[in-house]
Amino acid sequence: MPQRGTVDRVRHIRMVVWRTVYRGSGWCLVALTVCVLGLLAGRWTGWWPSPYPAAVDLAGVPILLTYAVWMQQRVDRDRWNAAQKGNPRLEMSLEDLDGLGHEEFEFAVRDLLRRDGLAAERVGGANDDVCDVRAVDLDHRVWAVQCKHRRDGIRGDAVDVRVVRELKGTASDVHKATFAVIVTNGKFTNKAVPQARILGVHLAGRDLLALWASGRPLWELLEHVPPPLRHPADGRRVAA
Secondary structure: OOOHHHHHHHHHHHHHHHHHHHHHHHHHHHHHHHHHHHHHHHHHHOOOOOOOHHHHHHHHHHHHHHHHHHHHHHHHHHHHHHHHHOOOOOOOOHHHHHOOOHHHHHHHHHHHHHHOOOEEEEOOOOOOOOOOEEEEOOOOOEEEEEEEOOOOHHHOOOEOHHHHHHHHHHHOOOOOOOEEEEEEOOOEOOOHHHHHHHHOEEEEOHHHHHHHHOOOOHHHOOOOOOOOOOOHHHOOOOOO
């Protein structure tokens, strides 16, 4: 059985490769379309001696149609973004979050993830394998989130390194997670912070939670977490 570190590296490499291909494919399509337009113009007008004219005719039209679909996708995204600007986003205050119970806090975290466009479900409870909320974003990346609510907020008990190690132990092996996150309305111990950095566990303490709850997407606040490349307007459905 491969070691956990090796599995994490393989998943990271796959994500980087996929993002590179996804980003590069659009611009390659643009360059290819420009070339095809030049060849087709020469083929149809006689102004440019197109090589292999039959091949140009055969490949040119599908490439142009693909480009048209790609451009329509960009238009759909712009329209969706413009429409969303007028819609209020879910926002929560730290005072509201402090006043929640533990289970209510888990549901609040779930709702914030859903606001960011993830398919999120609360799975906390007995035998939850150290994952209170499991979510899948539009790029099919899995998020395993452990919630630690403190009624006294920043004055409550700090989340210790044991929680970090426990989540790391199940996030990859059990939940097949791309990202492991601990969310608390309190704070973390001095040992938990460096250990989380070493293990690749993301910590969302009180200050970061305030920014997230105020409307910013979570991936903007976590280090080394790129935003999803896919867009809600693309019409893809992600199953949790």
